[in-house]
Amino acid sequence: MRPKADLEPAVSTGPTATAASAAAPTEGRRRPRAERRRIRRLTTRDRIVITVLLGLPLLLTLVLVWATTLASIGLSFTNWDGIGSAKFIGVDNYKELFTNYPPFATAIWHNLLWLGFLALVATPLGLLFAVLLDRKIRFSRFYQSAIYLPVVLSLAVIGFISQLLFARDDGIVNTVLGTTGQGGHPVDWIGDPHINIWVVLVMAGWRHAGYVMVLYLAGLKGVDPSLKEAAAIDGANARQTFFRVVFPVMRPVNIIVGVITVIEALRAFDIVYAINGGTNGLELLSVLITDNIIGEASRIGFGSAIAVVLLLISVGCIVAYCMTELREEKK
Amino acid sequence: MATPGSHDRTTLSSPTRRSVLRAAAIGAGAVTLPSVLAACGSGSGAGGGGKTVTFGSNWSDPVPKQGVAKAVADFQKSQGYTVKTNTVDHNSFQQNINRYLQGNPDDVFGWFAGYRMQYFAQKGLLSDISDVWGNFTGFSDAIKAQSTGLDGKQYFVPFYYYPWAVFYRKSVFAQHGYQIPTTWDQYIALAKQMQKDGLVPISFSDKDGWPAMGTFDYINMRLNGYDFHKSLMAGHEDWTNPKVKSVFDTWRQLLPYYQQGALGLTWQESAQALQQKKTGMMTLGMFLGQQFGSDVSDLDFFAYPAIDPANGQDAVEAPIDGFLLSHKAKDPEAAKKFLTFLGTAKAENDYLSVDPTLLGVNSAVDTSGYTALQQSGAKLVSTAKSISQFMDRDSRPDFVSTVMIQALQTFLNSPSDVDGLCNSIQRQKTAIYATEG
Numbered sequence: 001m002r003p004k005a006d007l008e009p010a011v012s013t014g015p016t017a018t019a020a021s022a023a024a025p026t027e028g029r030r031r032p033r034a035e036r037r038r039i040r041r042l043t044t045r046d047r048i049v050i051t052v053l054l055g056l057p058l059l060l061t062l063v064l065v066w067a068t069t070l071a072s073i074g075l076s077f078t079n080w081d082g083i084g085s086a087k088f089i090g091v092d093n094y095k096e097l098f099t100n101y102p103p104f105a106t107a108i109w110h111n112l113l114w115l116g117f118l119a120l121v122a123t124p125l126g127l128l129f130a131v132l133l134d135r136k137i138r139f140s141r142f143y144q145s146a147i148y149l150p151v152v153l154s155l156a157v158i159g160f161i162s163q164l165l166f167a168r169d170d171g172i173v174n175t176v177l178g179t180t181g182q183g184g185h186p187v188d189w190i191g192d193p194h195i196n197i198w199v200v201l202v203m204a205g206w207r208h209a210g211y212v213m214v215l216y217l218a219g220l221k222g223v224d225p226s227l228k229e230a231a232a233i234d235g236a237n238a239r240q241t242f243f244r245v246v247f248p249v250m251r252p253v254n255i256i257v258g259v260i261t262v263i264e265a266l267r268a269f270d271i272v273y274a275i276n277g278g279t280n281g282l283e284l285l286s287v288l289i290t291d292n293i294i295g296e297a298s299r300i301g302f303g304s305a306i307a308v309v310l311l312l313i314s315v316g317c318i319v320a321y322c323m324t325e326l327r328e329e330k331k
Numbered sequence: 332m333a334t335p336g337s338h339d340r341t342t343l344s345s346p347t348r349r350s351v352l353r354a355a356a357i358g359a360g361a362v363t364l365p366s367v368l369a370a371c372g373s374g375s376g377a378g379g380g381g382k383t384v385t386f387g388s389n390w391s392d393p394v395p396k397q398g399v400a401k402a403v404a405d406f407q408k409s410q411g412y413t414v415k416t417n418t419v420d421h422n423s424f425q426q427n428i429n430r431y432l433q434g435n436p437d438d439v440f441g442w443f444a445g446y447r448m449q450y451f452a453q454k455g456l457l458s459d460i461s462d463v464w465g466n467f468t469g470f471s472d473a474i475k476a477q478s479t480g481l482d483g484k485q486y487f488v489p490f491y492y493y494p495w496a497v498f499y500r501k502s503v504f505a506q507h508g509y510q511i512p513t514t515w516d517q518y519i520a521l522a523k524q525m526q527k528d529g530l531v532p533i534s535f536s537d538k539d540g541w542p543a544m545g546t547f548d549y550i551n552m553r554l555n556g557y558d559f560h561k562s563l564m565a566g567h568e569d570w571t572n573p574k575v576k577s578v579f580d581t582w583r584q585l586l587p588y589y590q591q592g593a594l595g596l597t598w599q600e601s602a603q604a605l606q607q608k609k610t611g612m613m614t615l616g617m618f619l620g621q622q623f624g625s626d627v628s629d630l631d632f633f634a635y636p637a638i639d640p641a642n643g644q645d646a647v648e649a650p651i652d653g654f655l656l657s658h659k660a661k662d663p664e665a666a667k668k669f670l671t672f673l674g675t676a677k678a679e680n681d682y683l684s685v686d687p688t689l690l691g692v693n694s695a696v697d698t699s700g701y702t703a704l705q706q707s708g709a710k711l712v713s714t715a716k717s718i719s720q721f722m723d724r725d726s727r728p729d730f731v732s733t734v735m736i737q738a739l740q741t742f743l744n745s746p747s748d749v750d751g752l753c754n755s756i757q758r759q760k761t762a763i764y765a766t767e768g
Contacts, residue, residue: 079766081729082429083454100758103737168592191538191595193744276538280594280740295426296447296728299763 069311076304086301093305104306107283110197111313114204114284115265122205123261126212131242133213134220148214150207159274162203166190193281200271200282208264212257219253220246255325262317266310285310382665383413387431387440389424398685399441402678410672412665432456438660439669444477444651445720446564447728448487451655452480458656459484463667467674469693473718477651488654488674489692491682493617494708495545495648495721496632503530503608511633513644515553515581518636522588525611532588534605534613536596537743540736544722546585546614547739548648551578553638557646557717564725566764570757571750579742579749581638586746594743616650617708620688630704634711645716650724651692727763734759 042050076093080086097104129147133140150158165172166189169180179186189199223246231241247254269286272278278287285306292303390399396418403414417437424431428442432451442448451457457480464478464485478487503509507528512518522532537543552560555574562568563575590601590610602622604610613619614635620627634644654673660666672678679691684700690708691698698709712718723731738756742749 081766083433083456096762100762102741102755168595186592188592188595191592193594193740196595276595277540279540279736280538280744291733292729295732296428297732298429299729299733299766 072304072307072311075301076308078301080300082298082300089301093302096302097305097309103279103283103288106281107285107288108309108313110283111266111268111285111310113197114201114268115262115317117201117205118208118261118265122208123212123257125205126209126257127216129209129213130216130220134217144213144217147210149210151210151214153207155204155207155268155270156274158203158207159271162199162271163190163275166199190275191280196275196281200275204264204268204271208261211260211264215253215257215260216250219250222253223249251325251329255322258321258325259318262314262321266314266317285313382662383415384439384662384665384669385415385417385437386669387424387437388416388418389421389441391418391420391424394686395682398682401685402673402681405678405681406669406672410668412668414669432657436657436659438662438666439654439656439673441652442487442655443720443724444487444489444653445724446726447720447724448478448655449480450727452482452484452486456658457486458658458660458663459486460488460656460667460670461485463488463670463674466671469676469695470674471694471713473715474651474692477718477720478653486655488670489651490653490673490679491689491691492649492651492712492718493689494712495549495614495616495650496634496708496711497612497614497636498605498619498630498632499612500605500608500626500629501631502629503611509611512636513633515636515638519584519588522585522611526588530608531590531604531610532612533585533590534601534610535589535593536598536601537593537740538595538597540740541721541723542598542615543739543743544731544735545616545648546582547578548719548722549614549635550581550638551575552646552648552719553635553642553644554578554581555639556642557719560646560719561725564722566727566730566760570760571753576749576753579746579752582742583746583749586743594740617690617704618688620704627702627704631707632704632711646719647712647715647717648719648721649712649715650721651718653692730760730763734763 075086077088077090078086079089079093129143133144133147137143153161163171166174168174168186168188168191171189173189174180174186177187178184187195190196227245227249228241231245236244267286268284269278269290272282272284272287273290276282278284278291289303289307289310291297292299292306297303386403388396388399390396400416403416406412407414415437424441428451431440433456442451448457459480461484464475470478470489474489475485478485478489480486504511507524509521509524510517512521525532535542535546548560551563554577555563559568559574563570568575590596590604593601598615598619599622601610601613602615602619605613605619606623606626617632620630623630634647637643654670656663656666656670674693676691676693676695676697679693679696683689683691683696687700687702687705690705690712694713698706701709719725722735726735734756738752742752
């Protein structure tokens with residue numbers, strides 16, 4: 001046991017030390033040497049702890065994320081009803097999906113609409129709330145809690161709330177608009193497939209803005225006040241200070257918010273499922289996957305093909321986003 | 332977590348714990364659901380000697396649950412067997428049926444008649460119970476046909492059914508002097524008259540996706556006959572057939588008389604509109620009575636009006652619920668004893684004494700306790716020449732849930748483009764039915 005244990009750190013120190021010295025070339029030579037010595041001092045117990053702490057999550061990631069992802073991709077080329085064995089059918093599922101499945105195009109459009117709405121409306125709104133609340137206005141604690149409140153609710157609950165608000169005949173919105181009485185023409189917020197997606201987006205955005213606000217509040221607190229002072233001394237006005245100094249400094253928060261926005265838009269599911277099962281104008285990719293795979297339908301191959309499309313969209317969005325962010329960082 | 336060995340005690344001592352576990356299990360995801368739910372279902376077995384039958388029950392609502400429990404208790408008492416009941420939420424059970432049957436299913440479990448049963452029989456997931464059927468009495472040929480697989484063997488023990496019809500309030504019809512329509516023209520004329528009288532003629536809702544199927548089925552059967560319905564649902568007909576298009580064309584005549592905003596309403600909401608006398612009629616199953624409370628005595632129905640005199644009103648949509656024997660039954664003999672008992676009028680009476688909104692299937696069922704509504708329901712079905720199940724029970728589940736729900740909602744949104752819709756249904760149908768024989 002012992003000699004083997006002595007051998008390992010010597011092997012693993014190499015890259016770590018090089019990486020450390022490459023990352024901090026100006027810091028002199030003492031640093032890498034100190035690090036090497038520290039790693040050598042690892043006991044067997046340390047090594048076991050590290051193996052468990054790293055190996056277990058790695059194993060879980062491999063099994064729960066990568067294996068299932070690959071299984072989904074594999075299944076998407078088969079025809080399988082969940083009973084018996086799967087039959088390989090090539091790209092037929094994809095052909096079918098793009099040419100002969102009307103809800104699919106609608107669902108893609110809705111997911112992109114969702115992404116656009118969150119990115120262009122809800123996220124900037126959350127940033128605006130954060131900036132306003134950061135100015136220590138009166139009752140800011142109250143506003144903060146009020147805006148954050150919907151984040152605590154699950155989207156399914158928000159789905160139920162929207163039904164109470166937007167029901168056609170006895171919903172609050174139509175009652176306030178005064179269109180429910182005799183002879184009125186109440187708007188069918190939930191049932192009209194051209195309107196209901198916007199209702200859902202408003203409700204989802206309501207929640208998302210609160211979430212983004214909290215993240216940016218934390219980000220703004222972390223901005224060094226001396227930067228703002230310096231900007232003021234240089235004669236920058238409030239807008240310039242914010243866009244040229246404060247916003248760029250919050251880069252880590254910006255990245256997190258961006259990724260969260262993409263994730264929220266692509267995994268949207270519960271709110272539409274709670275409202276009408278994700279049909280009639282509220283189709284989303286996640287709903288189509290569920291409808292096809294889970295439940296009695298069991299078109300597992302076909303559903304997996306939709307899942308792969310969703311995977312490609314998410315990976316595409318995230319990779320594109322992170323690449324632009326990282327490229328800017330290098331500049 | 333409750334283990335199978337300890338679940339009886341857990342259930343008895345802390346019912347809230349069970350509901351928490353069930354909620355957690357539903358949240359935990361579908362894959363693990365069947366086993367988890369099986370582990371924390373409610374146990375009614377008292378243990379001890381005698382043979383044991385496990386029973387997967389999807390009667391999770393309080394009233395049906397109590398009704399089934401009564402029949403089970405009667406079986407245990409009279410035959411000396413022990414039945415271990417695992418009650419699973421109705422919808423979860425349905426959603427997980429595939430995995431449930433391939434995993435570790437209970438010996439006997441609750442399910443539906445028609446194609447929805449035949450599908451699993453064909454897959455070899457059910458056991459043939461033709462020998463049990465040999466001892467049954469009191470079932471009509473139509474009922475037997477619904478219990479028979481595509482291979483001609485029996486798999487299903489029918490328990491109760493609920494007919495679909497056009498429901499109305501007797502007091503509303505009496506107040507305005509309306510006559511029961513028996514033909515399509517009379518039906519439309521009545522709807523027009525109701526509109527003049529300030530009523531919304533027909534309560535209609537399809538937010539849930541399935542209520543509209545009942546209307547489609549009825550118009551199809553009245554127009555094209557029961558055999559065409561069966562054949563269309565089984566995938567043998569072309570959806571671009573003019574016969575199918577004429578179903579949509581006929582249906583379109585009804586749309587002006589429908590409740591507004593139907594796609595945003597659940598069946599409960601539109602049933603309440605009928606109960607509140609805002610609307611005049613509604614096509615739904617007899618379970619509609621659940622929304623009427625004490626007004627249920629004012630609720631009555633008439634058979635769906637005839638369209639083509641050749642078909643008259645001879646077909647009735649009456650979904651049947653009952654029991655199946657899984658292919659992995661541990662003790663088939665004991666399970667068959669249980670199924671034999673469930674097929675008797677006695678078992679059905681046990682159930683109906685608790686839940687009076689449904690009808691017993693067995694002709695020997697004691698109907699003296701039936702309400703007026705139940706009696707007319709029984710009359711409607713007994714005079715029917717053929718009994719259909721329902722679109723989602725007479726057809727492939729993948730086809731109905733991924734194509735027809737959307738298709739019918741599309742029709743209700745834009746009723747004019749029937750050609751495009753039928754073409755789209757046909758193309759998708761061809762693709763889905765091509766995957767499996």
